[in-house]
Amino acid sequence: MTRIKVRLFGVEARSLGRSELELDLPQAAPTCADVRRAAAAAAPRLASWLAICRFAINHAFVDEAAAVGPGDEVALIGMVSGG
Amino acid sequence: MSIQVEILDGPLPADGGAWSYPGAGAVVGFDGVVRPQEGEGEIDGLRYQAYQPMAERELARLARAIVERFGVLAVRVAHSRGFVPAAGCSFRLRIAAAHRKEAIWAMDWFIDQLKRDVPIWKSAVDAVERAGAGRASQ
Numbered sequence: 001m002t003r004i005k006v007r008l009f010g011v012e013a014r015s016l017g018r019s020e021l022e023l024d025l026p027q028a029a030p031t032c033a034d035v036r037r038a039a040a041a042a043a044p045r046l047a048s049w050l051a052i053c054r055f056a057i058n059h060a061f062v063d064e065a066a067a068v069g070p071g072d073e074v075a076l077i078g079m080v081s082g083g
Numbered sequence: 084m085s086i087q088v089e090i091l092d093g094p095l096p097a098d099g100g101a102w103s104y105p106g107a108g109a110v111v112g113f114d115g116v117v118r119p120q121e122g123e124g125e126i127d128g129l130r131y132q133a134y135q136p137m138a139e140r141e142l143a144r145l146a147r148a149i150v151e152r153f154g155v156l157a158v159r160v161a162h163s164r165g166f167v168p169a170a171g172c173s174f175r176l177r178i179a180a181a182h183r184k185e186a187i188w189a190m191d192w193f194i195d196q197l198k199r200d201v202p203i204w205k206s207a208v209d210a211v212e213r214a215g216a217g218r219a220s221q
Contacts, residue, residue, distance in 0.1 A: 009134055010204035056202070059137035075134060075202070082131070082138075082162060082203030083115050083174050083194060 002030050004068055006039060007075040012049050021046075021076075032057075033064040035074060053078045085157040086146040090133050094171030095161050104157035107179035111186040113194065115174030117167050121207040128168035134202035138162070141201040145193050153189040155180040160193075162203060173205075 006021045013019045023038045030038075032055040040047045055062055056075040068074055085104060095114075103110050117129050146158040157179040167173045176193060180186035 007134070009132060009202065010206075056134075056137055059134075059140050061200070075137065077134070077137075077202050080198065080200070080202055081205045082133075082201050083198055 001026055002028060002068075002070055004030065004035055004038075004070070004072075004074055006035060007073065009075070010078050010081070012046060012053065012076055012078050015045050015049065016043055030068050031064065032062060032066050032068060032074075035068055036064070039076070049078055050076070084150055086143060086150070087159045088139055088142045088146065089161040090135055090139055090142075090164055091161060092165045093163060094167045095163055095173065095175050098175065102159065102177055102179075104179035106181060107156050108181050109183040109186040110177065110179045111183075111190050112178075113174075113176045113190055114172050117169050117171050117173055119169040124207075124209070126169060126207045126209050127212075128166055128171065128208050129173065129205045130166050130208050131162070131164045131173060132204045132206075133162065133164040135164070137202050142197070145196050145201070148196070149178070149189040149193050152192070153180070153185040155185055155189045158193075162201075164203070166208060 002025045004023045008019050021039060021043060023042055025034055025038050027034050036050055040050050053076045056077050057066060057072050119125055142160050149155050155178050159177040161175045163173040178186045178189050
């Protein structure tokens, strides 16, 4: 089992009322795809947003196959609106 | 080549005047200013949330990208976080290049990418919300 904390921002954070989601994943070496599935199961209110979110690990965008380690800073990045 | 990235609290201060870079024949600038309306309603301003380390990293990545892609010479970019009142400046980009065209193309490309990749979010703030935030902080 791997415990992952996922940082939330913007509408995702507002929809859940918190800025972090803690997930226990059964995989010893989970990927972002595993984190996405676990987040949807743990927080169904996020499901519609998750479809358009990207993941960042340690402040860089990654793809779904990227491995997530216990010490990594994982962030869910939805639609951004800077400028 | 020179790249400068800043994320600052509140509205960006007035520009300090002319800026250039050795070898530049064109310096273009863009200021993003908060509109007093959002949708159909009037607002007091916008509150920006930045995922700071990643936002700085992405802004720097985009700056390096326009150096490589368009051959610009220097980039200065700043973005606000926190509350920016209507008419305040929340985003400023300055690009110096040898020639006008690459500077203008780079400007447009940078801003398109910013709106896709830089983890900064804005939310409208009206007078009621500001009063509530003020009471909460007392």
